[in-house]
Amino acid sequence: MGFSPRYVKDYFLQSKVKAILIYVVEIALIVLLAAGVSFFFCKSIVLQEGSMEPTLKAGDRVLINSASYKLSSPKRGDIIVYRTTEDAKSSLHVKRIIGLPGETVQIKDGQILIDNKTYVEKKGFPAITNPGLAEDTVKLGSGEYFVLGDNRNNSEDSRHVDMGNIKKKNIIGKLWFVVAPMDRFGILKK
Secondary structure (H helix, E strand, O other), rough: OOOOHHHHHHHHHHHHHHHHHHHHHHHHHHHHHHHHHHHHHHHEEEEOOOOOOOOOOOOEEEEEEEOOOHOOOOOOOOOEOOOOOOOOOOOOOEEEEOOOOOEEEEEEEOEEOOEEEEEOOOOOOEEEOOOOHHOOEEEOOOEEEEEEOOOOOOOOOOOOOOOEEHHHHHEEEEEEEEOOOOOHOOEEEO
C-alpha cells in the first residue's frame, strides 16, 4: 500500500505549519520572559547625590530588584529605593534600612540604639554628629522603616522631619547590582 503524492505533500505542509507555529510560540514566550525579568530586576537609576558614600557614589548606575519585597519583607542593612509619598512623580531616594517595624531607634552619643541596644554595623561608618529626630526614641509602626544614608553626617534621611519613617508601600525595591562605573561593576554587597 503506497501513499499518494497529494497525501505526502499535505503531510509535509502540515508539519511545516506546525513547526512554524511552535517556533512563533517559543519566541513569544522568550520575549515575555525577558520583558518580565527586565521589568522586575533590571530597572536602573543613576544616583544623584553622595548620601550613600562610600558604598555608592553620585553618578553610579544601579539596578533595582522591584520583585524582592513582593515576596518578602525588607531586612536590616538592605539598600532600598523609595519615595517619600505615594505620588509616582515624587523623587526617588536611596538609603540603608536600619530600623524595622515595631522597633525603637535612637541615636545617642553618635551610636545607633535599636530597642535600647547598640547596633554594631559590619562597615565602619563614622559616629553620627546630628541625631535629628532620633535624639529622642523613634517608635516604628507597622510597615514603617528607619533609614540612614551611609554618609551618616551628610545625608537627609529618617532623622529629618521632611523624610521621617519610610512606609513599605513607598519602597520601590532593593538595589542589587552596580552597572557603572565599570571599576565597581558587580553585585552590591551589604
